[in-house]
Amino acid sequence: MDITPTMKAALTLFREHTGILRTSDALRLGIHPRTLYALRDAGLVEPLSRGLYRLTELQPLAYPDLVTVAHKIPQAVVCLVSALAFHGLTTQIPHAVDIALLPQVAHPTLAYPPLRVFRFSGLALSEGVELHTLDAIPVRIYAPAKCVADSFKYRRKLGLDIALEALRTYRVHPAFQVDMLLRYAQICRVDNVMRPYLETLL
Numbered sequence: 001m002d003i004t005p006t007m008k009a010a011l012t013l014f015r016e017h018t019g020i021l022r023t024s025d026a027l028r029l030g031i032h033p034r035t036l037y038a039l040r041d042a043g044l045v046e047p048l049s050r051g052l053y054r055l056t057e058l059q060p061l062a063y064p065d066l067v068t069v070a071h072k073i074p075q076a077v078v079c080l081v082s083a084l085a086f087h088g089l090t091t092q093i094p095h096a097v098d099i100a101l102l103p104q105v106a107h108p109t110l111a112y113p114p115l116r117v118f119r120f121s122g123l124a125l126s127e128g129v130e131l132h133t134l135d136a137i138p139v140r141i142y143a144p145a146k147c148v149a150d151s152f153k154y155r156r157k158l159g160l161d162i163a164l165e166a167l168r169t170y171r172v173h174p175a176f177q178v179d180m181l182l183r184y185a186q187i188c189r190v191d192n193v194m195r196p197y198l199e200t201l202l
Helices: 005-016 023-028 033-041 064-072 080-086 144-153 160-171 178-187 191-201
Strands: 020-022 045-049 052-055 097-101 115-119 129-134 137-142
Touching: 005 020, 005 033, 005 052, 020 023, 020 064, 023 033, 023 052, 033 045, 033 052, 045 064, 052 064, 064 097, 064 129, 064 137, 080 097, 080 137, 080 144, 080 160, 137 144, 144 160, 144 178, 144 191, 160 191, 178 191
Parallel strands: 097 115
Antiparallel strands: 020 052, 045 052, 129 137
16 A cells, blocks of 8 residues: 555654554644544554554554553553552552542543553542653553552452562562651551551561
8 A cells, every 4th residue: 555645744743742642632633534544554553442543663562551541541540450560569460450540530431451440539649659651651650669558558459468469579679668658558548557567577
């Protein structure tokens, strides 16, 4: 299939925006839906999720699920098992992307990847957010200490074993800071629960 000047112009716009565009952003930039579909049919862009396209000329994504979520739900913060796995604090393999959102935010729907939505508010939502650039895309993920505190807060849903594994692994993690861990435990109101386990490790 011949690449038309319109398709070449659209490819340039993709490259100027990290190689990934939502359909709405592509339209805003002046890419006609016909052109977008022509790029897809020619194998020049590929759908990551419904309404999200990426240049096929790029290297394979190292974190396709997290990048997709960051693009589609920019206000979300990656949390719990997904964040623990990112930081190497769990042996669990996430089967969905865990995200934190305000209670009043509508429940997002994605065809892929599957999501688990947790409702955070106040300091529990805003504190401990780190910005990681993954595959050239900024992704909001909770810091290691915050992840551990959150896992204790949601221990009944996740299982205490996951929280304890996260705590043990964090104890020998390069980012380990006991003061920071206790601060997040207070924010999450689990300091009394977590402290006895932590004291056995110190």
